[in-house]
Amino acid sequence: MSTVYEDLVNIVGEEHVSARPEELYIFSFDLGTTEPHRPDYAVAPATADEIQAILRLANRERIPVAPLGGGLSLAGLAVPLRGGIALDLKRMDRILEVNEESRYALLECGVSQGQLTSYLERHHPILMHSEPGAPPQATIAGNVCIHGQGDLAHPYGFNSDMVNGLEVVLPTGEICRFGSCAISAGWYTQHPLPDVGLFLGWSGTTGIVTKVSLKLFPRKKIQGSGQFVVEDEDLVPEIIHRITHTEMAHDIVAFSQAIPPFASGLHHFTIGISADSEEELEFRQKMIWDDTLGEYIRRGDGGLLGFARRVQRPQVSKTSDWRKGGGFEYVGAIMPVETYPDCYRRGREISERHDIPYTVLGRVIGMSHAMMFSWTYAFSRADPETVRQAREALHESDDLALELGGTIWKPGTYGQKLVMERMDPQTLALMQKVKRLLDPNGIMNPGNWEAGE
Numbered sequence: 001m002s003t004v005y006e007d008l009v010n011i012v013g014e015e016h017v018s019a020r021p022e023e024l025y026i027f028s029f030d031l032g033t034t035e036p037h038r039p040d041y042a043v044a045p046a047t048a049d050e051i052q053a054i055l056r057l058a059n060r061e062r063i064p065v066a067p068l069g070g071g072l073s074l075a076g077l078a079v080p081l082r083g084g085i086a087l088d089l090k091r092m093d094r095i096l097e098v099n100e101e102s103r104y105a106l107l108e109c110g111v112s113q114g115q116l117t118s119y120l121e122r123h124h125p126i127l128m129h130s131e132p133g134a135p136p137q138a139t140i141a142g143n144v145c146i147h148g149q150g151d152l153a154h155p156y157g158f159n160s161d162m163v164n165g166l167e168v169v170l171p172t173g174e175i176c177r178f179g180s181c182a183i184s185a186g187w188y189t190q191h192p193l194p195d196v197g198l199f200l201g202w203s204g205t206t207g208i209v210t211k212v213s214l215k216l217f218p219r220k221k222i223q224g225s226g227q228f229v230v231e232d233e234d235l236v237p238e239i240i241h242r243i244t245h246t247e248m249a250h251d252i253v254a255f256s257q258a259i260p261p262f263a264s265g266l267h268h269f270t271i272g273i274s275a276d277s278e279e280e281l282e283f284r285q286k287m288i289w290d291d292t293l294g295e296y297i298r299r300g301d302g303g304l305l306g307f308a309r310r311v312q313r314p315q316v317s318k319t320s321d322w323r324k325g326g327g328f329e330y331v332g333a334i335m336p337v338e339t340y341p342d343c344y345r346r347g348r349e350i351s352e353r354h355d356i357p358y359t360v361l362g363r364v365i366g367m368s369h370a371m372m373f374s375w376t377y378a379f380s381r382a383d384p385e386t387v388r389q390a391r392e393a394l395h396e397s398d399d400l401a402l403e404l405g406g407t408i409w410k411p412g413t414y415g416q417k418l419v420m421e422r423m424d425p426q427t428l429a430l431m432q433k434v435k436r437l438l439d440p441n442g443i444m445n446p447g448n449w450e451a452g453e
């Protein structure tokens, strides 16, 4: 062990390695219900070359490596389930390039969502990225590694669809580039080379992403969001379909929650609208409020709660921390939009059975192509019984997502098992073959996406 420690010190410097229990403790858990697992070392590299050396060492010594961005994906995805090295990537936080003409940013893997937002606001105010509702310290790389979605999901889809190119250190230490950057200095497109989709959605089990080129989009001068509410959940898919048909919004989220009690059972829409002028804003609002939602208002099925000139991101964490114990976790699932009513009804029933006020939310992805639907469960860290209740509710929600015809987004080990059980066996066999090919010694984030082991 001491040799490994010394080798790690030689690679990254003493101040960037720790084997001290009190520091390793911080790396042993996330915000969710996953049991803590303490790593043997926490290491914070500064370059791809250092990562290369760490992975070569880890292969030689057969030490597991768990990549860590912001650690905010929940579900235990960045928790070192088999110990080994917690690889903290936050030091690699340089914004290497912003290309206004081709609208992309080239980022090191530790760049956070908040960092990119404030950098663009200051230096490139005509550009924005699709920022998730996650806390701002969540990283861009961690987000694309789990197929995240942000507040431009409605027009442009998953954040992982916005990747132009990647630099990756393979588990065996080779440094590879994918996209136009593989053959030129330009990081402007992922296409049209043969598809090697080996790193997005694999939760760090196939390599360490060290650079990401991320698509940026025009930032309109006026940003705002409107609130609309309906009582009948069966109307939600139809309303989403009609709003997406206008192509006038940049974000559409429908949610319902038990707290405050007077709003329980209601379905709130947060509809992001942006424009470059008052005329454009007025036109967009007219298309959505008057021409689309007006009908529901006139029939008495829905009501407009107003329009605010600021970006409003869904903030389930604010309202779902009702147990005041600091714990919360959600199952996110990628679902057909028409399942919203069942997702709501069945999710509410699960919450109530486990004595947890319900919080559910559906965010539209693409032109009603899908939604990310989340069932959120709060618990108190100080009370193991509430942790157990939340964990049971989460597992039931994983089961529910699949039963309703969806797929689980960023599943933890329980959800991964369910997904792999249902997966076409040939696809699963290919996945495992790819993993073994890239990671022959099984060092990369072990415990994740392991079939039959």
Ligand SMILES: Cc1cc2nc3c(=O)[nH]c(=O)nc-3n(C[C@H](O)[C@H](O)[C@H](O)COP(=O)(O)OP(=O)(O)OC[C@H]3O[C@@H](n4cnc5c(N)ncnc54)[C@H](O)[C@@H]3O)c2cc1C
Pocket (backbone or CB within 6 Å): 031, 066, 067, 068, 069, 070, 071, 072, 073, 074, 077, 078, 089, 109, 131, 132, 133, 134, 135, 137, 138, 139, 140, 141, 142, 143, 145, 146, 147, 148, 149, 150, 202, 203, 204, 205, 207, 208, 209, 210, 316, 317, 445
């Ligand atoms: C309150 C709250 C709201 C949220 N809202 C959203 C939302 O609206 N949209 C959304 O998409 N997500 C949301 N999330 C989930 C999550 O926080 C984000 O997706 C976040 O961007 C994940 O990034 P991270 O840096 O925290 O990833 P981490 O948790 O650190 O890592 C995620 C996974 O990727 C691996 N990994 C991390 N970095 C790398 C790398 N460089 N190379 C290879 N593997 C890597 C890790 O091992 C892990 O398996 C929310 C979370 C919370 C707590």
